[in-house]
Amino acid sequence: GESVGLHLPTLSVQEGDNSIINCAYSNSASDYFIWYKQESGKGPQFIIDIRSNMDKRQGQRVTVLLNKTVKHLSLQIAATQPGDSAVYFCAEIRSTGGGNKLTFGTGTQLKVEL
Amino acid sequence: DGGITQSPKYLFRKEGQNVTLSCEQNLNHDAMYWYRQDPGQGLRLIYYSQIVNDFQKGDIAEGYSVSREKKESFPLTVTSAQKNPTAFYLCASSGITRDRAMGANVLTFGAGSRLTVL
Numbered sequence: 723g724e725s726v727g728l729h730l731p732t733l734s735v736q737e738g739d740n741s742i743i744n745c746a747y748s749n750s751a752s753d754y755f756i757w758y759k760q761e762s763g764k765g766p767q768f769i770i771d772i773r774s775n776m777d778k779r780q781g782q783r784v785t786v787l788l789n790k791t792v793k794h795l796s797l798q799i800a801a802t803q804p805g806d807s808a809v810y811f812c813a814e815i816r817s818t819g820g821g822n823k824l825t826f827g828t829g830t831q832l833k834v835e836l
Numbered sequence: 837d838g839g840i841t842q843s844p845k846y847l848f849r850k851e852g853q854n855v856t857l858s859c860e861q862n863l864n865h866d867a868m869y870w871y872r873q874d875p876g877q878g879l880r881l882i883y884y885s886q887i888v889n890d891f892q893k894g895d896i897a898e899g900y901s902v903s904r905e906k907k908e909s910f911p912l913t914v915t916s917a918q919k920n921p922t923a924f925y926l927c928a929s930s931g932i933t934r935d936r937a938m939g940a941n942v943l944t945f946g947a948g949s950r951l952t953v954l
Contacts, residue, residue, distance in 0.1 A: 765840075768942055771942060
């Protein structure tokens, strides 16, 4: 399944299916992006990151794709498991005169159905 | 185990009271941050500190205060001037990663503190 946007949509997938979570970032000058996973009542956890000079980066069961032309970032989770249920949000980082500025998206709620 | 410890996990406050949220890290990170999280919204930066004895206002600093007397500690005080303090508060830290190509901006978060005003 897929989701779009920076609101807090809900993506429901069957266990074992692949999940695609999308993020539209705002600033074309952003040069670094991070995906975080946040389980209910806990702090966010780092999943994977990617620099703007890359189109794709793979981790264990996760892949991040970056399309700078349309300012779009996606997180693909292979063989989704119940433990993947959480809110996922992206963060974009850009360099400014005063240091690096991080902007977080609002997140997507992923629900894994058995 | 290295990490960030926030306390208390749950806190209740009466209107007009100041409360202080604790954040301690043993990651030897230079930078520390406080974010506020409200339902359906992205994380919003309250204050950050890049070095001991120095801190900067974030996007929503009004009604909050911080101190950074030690590298390991970055407490946040929610004052009575904060008109809508009920929220989930997240502390984070960052440092230079081994892989310099990926930058020093990967934040490590604590488990959060939920503040409720009665």
